[in-house]
Amino acid sequence: MPTCENCGQKWPWKKIVSNTFKLTNKANCPYCGTTQYIVVKSKPATAILNFLPAFLIITVGMIFDISVPQVLMFAVVLVIIFLIIYPFTFNLSSDEKTLN
Ligand SMILES: [Zn+2]
Numbered sequence: 001m002p003t004c005e006n007c008g009q010k011w012p013w014k015k016i017v018s019n020t021f022k023l024t025n026k027a028n029c030p031y032c033g034t035t036q037y038i039v040v041k042s043k044p045a046t047a048i049l050n051f052l053p054a055f056l057i058i059t060v061g062m063i064f065d066i067s068v069p070q071v072l073m074f075a076v077v078l079v080i081i082f083l084i085i086y087p088f089t090f091n092l093s094s095d096e097k098t099l100n
Helices: 013-021 043-063 068-089
Strands: 026-028 035-040 090-093
Touching: 013 035, 013 068, 043 068, 068 090
Parallel strands: none
Antiparallel strands: 026 035, 035 090
16 A cells, blocks of 8 residues: 655555546545655556456357447456555655656
């Protein structure tokens, strides 16, 4: 789980996920209040994580003859798994420059 570079506290999962939905890489630490930048830990891992759910849904849909509601259920499960793993692929940095 991402750790604040300033105070060393681990950020709650909820904080990272809610920030992801805001589509910003900037967030205030819930413990010390300093601005932290959410930095991707591993770009290839994040890319795989972004494409894997869609790839799995298409593959499963092609191999198994499943109905639309089943595909949707499978998609929901994948999104939940994705959201659980997602915050682990980030680091926090006090400096935006480390993004590059
Ligand atoms: Zn902090």
